[in-house]
Amino acid sequence: INAEYMGDYTGFFKKMVLDINAIAQESAVEALYAYFDKVPHAAPSASRVVPGLVDKCIGANKTSLQKKAHQLLQLLMEIDTPELVTGELLKGFKSKVPKVRLACVQGLVDAIRNFGLRVPVKEILKKEGLPLLFTDADGKVRKEAQTLVAEMYRYLREAIKDLPFFSELRDAQKLELQKSFEALQNEPLPIPTRQFRSEASQVTPQAPTPVAPTQLLEELVEASPVLSKLPKTFFEVVGGTGKWTERKEMLEVLGSLAAKPKLQQEDYLEVVKLLRKLLLDSQIPLVSLSIKILGLLATGLKTGFAVYTRHYLAALLDKFKEKKLTVLEPLNATLATLHQMQCVPLDQCSEDIIGSCLNKVPQVRQCTMEWVERCLAAEQKPSIAKAWKALGPTIAKLAEDSSAPVREAALKILGRIQSSLGEPAIASIAAKLDKKQVAKITSYAQQAGGPPSALRTAPDQSLKRDHESQEGEDGPPPKRQAALASSRCRRSIPTAPSKVTKRKPESALGFPGKEEDDPESGGMSPAEAEERASEFIPDTVKEALQSKSFKERNDAMDQLLGVLQNMSDEEVTKYNEVLIRVLKAKPGWKETNFQVLAKTFQAINIVASRSLSFPKRCCCLVIDGLVDKTVDSKQRQICRDILTSFCVAVGPRFLFQQLAKTLVDSKTPKTVAELLDWMAYAIEAFGSHLIDIKAVVTLVKLCFEKQHPAIKASGVTPTVLRETYSQPVVTSVAYYPDPNIYVS
Helix, strand or coil, X not given: CCHHHHHHHHHHHHHHHCCCCHHHHHHHHHHHHHHHHHCCCCHHXXXXXXXXXXXXXXXXXXXXXXXXXXXXXXXXXXXXXXXHHHHHHHHHHHCCCHHHHHHHHHHHHHHHHHHHHHCCHHHHHCCCCHHHHCCCCCHHHHHHHHHHHHHHHHHHHHHHHHCHHHHCCCHHHHHHHHHHHHHHCCCCCCCCCCCCHHHCCCCCCCCCCCCHHHHHHHHHCCCECCHHHCCCCHHHHHCCCCCHHHHHHHHHHHHHHHCCCCECCCCCHHHHHHHHHHHCCCCHHHHHHHHHHHHHHHHHHHHHHHHHHHHHHHHHHHHHHCCCHHHHHHHHHHHHHHHHCCCCCCCCCHHHHHHHHCCCCHHHHHHHHHHHHHHHHCCCHHHHHHXXXXXXXXXXXXXXXXXHHHHHHXXXXXXXXXXXXXXXXXXXXXXXXXXHHHHHHHHXXXXXXXXXXXXXXXXXXXXXXCCCCCCCCCCCCCCCCHHHHHHHHCCCCCCCCCCCCCCCCCCCCCCCCCCCCCCCCCCCCHXXXXXXXXXXXXXXXXXXXXXXXXXXXXXXXXXXXHHHHHCCHHHHHHCHHHHHHHHHHCCCCCCCCHHHHHHHHHHHHHHHHHXXXXXXXXXXXXXXXXXXXXXXXCCHHHHHHHHHHHHHHHCHHHHHHHHHHHHHHCCCHHHHHHHHHHHHHHHHHHCHHHCCHHHHHHHXXXXXXXXXXXXXXXHHHXXXXXXXXXXXXXXXXXXXXXXXXXXC
């Protein structure tokens, strides 16, 4: 239909629906239905029609006209004018004609059935809306109002009882509504039967989210005062030394005032300090009630209660030492509420949490760790990373605690971290644990939804010592045998090794054995990578990556990181080589701005750690850039993290071979020293069974022959680790020309 041609008739729409002839009026409604259904962009004309439909059509005496008018109203909602239609129906609540008021309520009932909570429910629940219906003089209107509330209950559930209108109802009305609610409470959350035209591109309608009730409470409920309604003698009685029953009665007054969905933002510092004091009281009922009130205040004030956290959190966590359920149950509930309301960010409260984790009472350590694990389970990845940075060293220490339940709680957290941040985040910790503990971490990670683990334990922990008895489950875990490694390093050195032949390497790099085919060969061309990148990277981002302005390049990298975060692991795997080649080309390894370069390396680390399979040629594409930047203090840590992720993805043996090419040819002593230092870390983290012993020894020997002292010093650590894990091998493979190396 030609919209411009039909536009000549829109001026008559208002007169058409207000026609005094019922037959002509019905024909007008039919014509308007066809117009709004077929003509694109007809929504602006809806304002000419809706007032007349509400005033003269939906409450008409002719049944067929009523039905067609209701259908037209629902169509007008569908073409993205729900606010207009809802507003006119709400105005109809004040009509002097009972039929119109009843028809307006029925129109809203149909709208919620068709479109769910996409209808402006907030307007309906305000004082000018739903509360007006329950005081209507017409019984049919009041009955239909109950139907409207029952329809909203399907979505809002029990939260509807916390809305202001519900408390204003008569007891008889509440009883009737309760009967309706009981009939609906076991039904699943409904799915709207119709969509707005703007949502027509979606294949299936989306179910409403359960967040809506909370949002409605936030916007509709008025904040209740607390401090101004407290008795004048409250602080004197509760903070005094009188009878504990009198103090409890006063506390119950505070509890009843705080048990509101929304509280006024006032200065609660004096109240919080008083509650902290009561946490140390000898009367368990006072302690339990104080804990509950802290949870109620957090629920009512939301994030506004976070400013008081430092005043009570340490004392609250210390109550984990109690054994009575009357304390532990409200304590767990309150801590869960505090985290849910964002009052206790783990990274910002790390000092109090660490203090509780190091408490002398094992139960306090255990329960604190279990609470931290539950908090991490509800956090997003960026928040988990911040919390892990603050709490990681303490968790690692508790993984070797003398109490078995504490160790178990620490392993659960490590499993959660592995599932969320990847194996490199806990690789250095897992290397110090035994196989049984690593297996538990893997199990917990899989339960949390993480991929299968490739973590390795330190080899010396898997050795059985005949002379040392094994301790029970409650005893301390096995410790690393540092003394054994130390004694191996101090053993005497033969002055002239007998019949030791210097073996010439078969490869040009000094590594025995055949070199692998160049893994960088094959794959896609840069042009093909550029073309495939258009499938998921916007053109504006690709253009900005080549911009001369570092701010534009920085913003482009932020957008690219956002794209990566929204991709599934399967999609990251599918496009991993594309991403690596695009980042190598632009902004590239020669990027001059350290922020842009850091984000480039961060993107590479995400790709490597999240890919389900990672081609070796991707490592080769990145290694040169990584090696050059390991000496940069601002990029050093992220480069080491990427190398660790590569080890997990393709194995340390292959990565060591590729790094050896760079080490042999490098003329920068600091670069060689940094890479040897990382190799020492990798040997300790992944174990010796994944690395070619002879290759590492040959490589380190070449480094010892260098004149620069930093290179020689860096070669000592991997040598000691090799001898720690494979004592007889090192001295039998090569002869070190400098005896002082053994003394080191």
